[in-house]
Amino acid sequence: MDWEEITLGNGNVNQGHFYLPKGTTLFPLDSWGGNNKTKMGAQFSVTFPGTGETTKTDIDGKKRLLRETRGESKRFIAHHKLKPGDKVFIHKKGERDFLVSKRPPESPTFEAWAEDFDNQIKKALSTSEEERKKQLQKATGKSEKTTVTTTVFKRNPYVVAEALIRANGICERCKSNAPFERKSDGTPYLEVHHKQPLSENGQDTVTNAIALCPNCHRELHFGKNA
Ligand SMILES: [Zn+2]
Ligand SMILES: [Zn+2]
Numbered sequence: 001m002d003w004e005e006i007t008l009g010n011g012n013v014n015q016g017h018f019y020l021p022k023g024t025t026l027f028p029l030d031s032w033g034g035n036n037k038t039k040m041g042a043q044f045s046v047t048f049p050g051t052g053e054t055t056k057t058d059i060d061g062k063k064r065l066l067r068e069t070r071g072e073s074k075r076f077i078a079h080h081k082l083k084p085g086d087k088v089f090i091h092k093k094g095e096r097d098f099l100v101s102k103r104p105p106e107s108p109t110f111e112a113w114a115e116d117f118d119n120q121i122k123k124a125l126s127t128s129e130e131e132r133k134k135q136l137q138k139a140t141g142k143s144e145k146t147t148v149t150t151t152v153f154k155r156n157p158y159v160v161a162e163a164l165i166r167a168n169g170i171c172e173r174c175k176s177n178a179p180f181e182r183k184s185d186g187t188p189y190l191e192v193h194h195k196q197p198l199s200e201n202g203q204d205t206v207t208n209a210i211a212l213c214p215n216c217h218r219e220l221h222f223g224k225n226a
Helices: 010-015 070-079 110-125 129-138 157-167 214-222
Strands: 003-007 044-048 053-057 087-094 097-101 191-194 209-212
Touching: 010 070, 044 070, 053 070, 157 191, 157 209, 191 214, 209 214
Parallel strands: 044 097
Antiparallel strands: 003 087, 044 053, 087 097, 191 209
């Protein structure tokens, strides 16, 4: 992700501080300084649309906030009439060029989000047991929402229906019975897949469709030998 979301607390609004999320990797590593000006990090620029101000700052690594943007942040918060609970977004525009806005950045595509999450899982899997324990201990168990954009192909329901009727409750790949029946209407649960994906110019036709059990379907999309 090339942005971070900050939910404003009373402290942010009153003090004009933007506390940065824990573990953020948005900012250059050398910009994380100490807790006073004798231990400054390298500066980057931050622009505040609305008030039109741009300033240079490093990060107070102890308090995890933008050291030099207090006045600008306060004026930005006042200009946009932000209250505790509102969100601000810090977008990365360049290596040392950031922008604060009250609007969410354009949502990532679902695929970009999923790839990013996949990479986070890979990273988690490769950390030490000690580190994994530490991460789990500090977790609150609460999950925040995020928004992604999904672009879909419009599919022909008659193609799906025809493939399901043809399969008659049996996976057309492994020939096993559908693993369960649908809660909604008791019909066997199979998923209709396109042999040649629509995204690769496959046709939405009965001959390009195959009714699959969920295992076969996942394997065709994610399996090593698919
Ligand atoms: Zn199957
Ligand atoms: Zn599929």
